[in-house]
Amino acid sequence: MKNNINIKNRKAKFEYELLDKYVAGIKLAGTEIKAIRMGKASITESFCEFQNHELFVINMHVEEYSHASHFNHNPKSERKLLMQRRELKKLEKEVKNSGLTIIPLRLFINERGIAKLQIALARGKKLYDKRDAIKDRDSKRRLDRIKKDYN
Numbered sequence: 001m002k003n004n005i006n007i008k009n010r011k012a013k014f015e016y017e018l019l020d021k022y023v024a025g026i027k028l029a030g031t032e033i034k035a036i037r038m039g040k041a042s043i044t045e046s047f048c049e050f051q052n053h054e055l056f057v058i059n060m061h062v063e064e065y066s067h068a069s070h071f072n073h074n075p076k077s078e079r080k081l082l083m084q085r086r087e088l089k090k091l092e093k094e095v096k097n098s099g100l101t102i103i104p105l106r107l108f109i110n111e112r113g114i115a116k117l118q119i120a121l122a123r124g125k126k127l128y129d130k131r132d133a134i135k136d137r138d139s140k141r142r143l144d145r146i147k148k149d150y151n
Contacts, residue, residue, distance in 0.1 A: 016122035025082035031065035048102035
């Protein structure tokens with residue numbers, strides 16, 4: 001099954017300092033996976049939260065499937081993430097003790113046709129860290145232009 005769905009959260013690297021990355025499965029309804037395969041999903045405003053020792057992704061927007069009947073899904077519903085129990089325990093401990101957060105980085109479909117969500121344990125950046133990131137990016141871009149003009 002060849003699918004090239006790769007929906008990214010572009011703001012994540014700018015807003016957060018990424019510490020650990022994990023890949024989790026998502027529990028979806030039939031119309032949700034069909035909409036994701038059409039590329040009709042967004043994870044820019046989403047985050048992950050623990051409820052009863054289970055991890056859920058909140059605010060992930062999956063548009064309604066256009067060819068569905070009245071059995072369509074809710075676009076902003078909470079979706080359960082499927083991970084191994086020891087990984088969940090480790091993440092829950094980190095979130096509770098350190099004040100870190102879990103954010104989704106990208107939503108993709110693997111080679112078997114299953115939707116996966118890459119998540120990261122992250123710490124929010126301060127304003128001065130964001131300014132440093134902008135400054136580094138601009139200086140790198142300027143150097144690349146100089147190298148290109150020189151060659």
